[in-house]
Amino acid sequence: MTKYYELEQLGHHKDDILLMIHADDAGLSCSQNAATIEALKMGIVNSYSIMVPCPWFWDMANFAKNHPQYDCGIHLTLSCEWKSYKFGPVLPASEVPSLVDQYGYFHGSRETIKKLADPSEVKKELKAQIELALKAGIQPTHLDSHMYTLGLTNELLKVYKELGEEYKLPIFLNKELLQSVGNFTPIPQLGTMVHQVHIGNFNAMKNEGLSAKYKEIIQDLVPGLHILLIHPAFNNMEMKQVCLDHPNFGAEWRQMDFDFFTDPNTATLLKERNIKPISWREIQLSSL
Incomplete structure (x- = not known):
């Protein structure tokens, strides 16, 4: 039977409210990287994950290598949802043909991935992403899934679980997701x-x-382990072009994420509610 993280197992009281504020999509763009780094340094955002196949991966990988104190995961990537901004697998497209379109880029929708992706090719590509991250000097604290594509089918979930076991890393799982x-x-x-x-x-x-x-979410938190997923970036020309015709999780959304989670009033609100921060590193250590 699937279990939930117990607060006592994590070294906390059963009535504690534990909150991880986690920044997705580092590596996606220069703007995403700069905003993520600033948000981490401000101290409210305490976890992030990197998209290895993206053009700005190496910039963020260099940050992760030189700042191992920050909780950092690998944002396992099988999709590219943007209209004009494209990227594909780490491996040659010829080695993972079910994961790419006619141009060699990742598919843009979950539906296409669910229909076409061969689980054996998924595992091959995702292992290559993890190995490249390790080679770049990243010390990952967990694995998670871009657009939660690894939750689409039980076959893909099996790959997800196997990768976590092989690399001895917790994987991000949630029933509602x-x-x-x-x-x-x-x-x-x-x-x-x-x-x-x-x-x-x-x-x-x-x-x-x-x-x-976000204020409503924080006010309504109950005892348990919570993750608040954000996507901080700056609403500049680069990010507007990345998010062209994609207002959902677009440049405006990402600027709002950055603004709220670098605002000192947000830190005050968390303190007033006695919300305790937690990171994947702490979860990882509790499971050893």
Whole structure:
């Protein structure tokens, strides 16, 4: 039976509210890297993960190598959802043909990945991403999945679990995230899951703004292990071009993420609620 992380197992009281504020998509662009680094140094964001196949990977890898004190995961990547900004696998496209389009880039949608991706090629490519990260000097604390594509099917989840076991790293699992990508099938003996995952939403961004949504999330947290997923970047020309015709998780959204989670008032709010920070490194050590 799938288990959840128990607070006592993590060295905390059962009534504690544990929160990881985790920045996805480092390596995606120069803007993403700069905002992620600044957010980490501000101290509220305490975890991030890197997309190895992206053009700006090496910039972020150099930061990770020289700043091992920050919690850093590998954002296992099988998709490229952007209209004009493209990237593909670490391996030659000829070695993983089910993972690429006619031009050799990753597919743009979960539906296409679910339909076409060969699990053996998925594992081959993701092992190559992990090995490249290790070669670059990154000391990963966990594995997670871009667009949660590794939750699309139980066959892909099996690959995810096997990679975690092989590299002795915790993998990011959550029941609601699995259901959000359409996987409602029973998944026995998969691993240990995070209690709750929180993400902003597009309607909130366009109406009252993400600041109000994040304040509501923080105010409503209950005892347990929570992860709040953000995507900090600057709303500059580079990021606008990356996110062309893609307002959901677009440049405006990413600037809002950066602004709220570098605001000293957010740190005050967390302190007022006695919310305790936790990182994947702590989870990793508790499972040894």
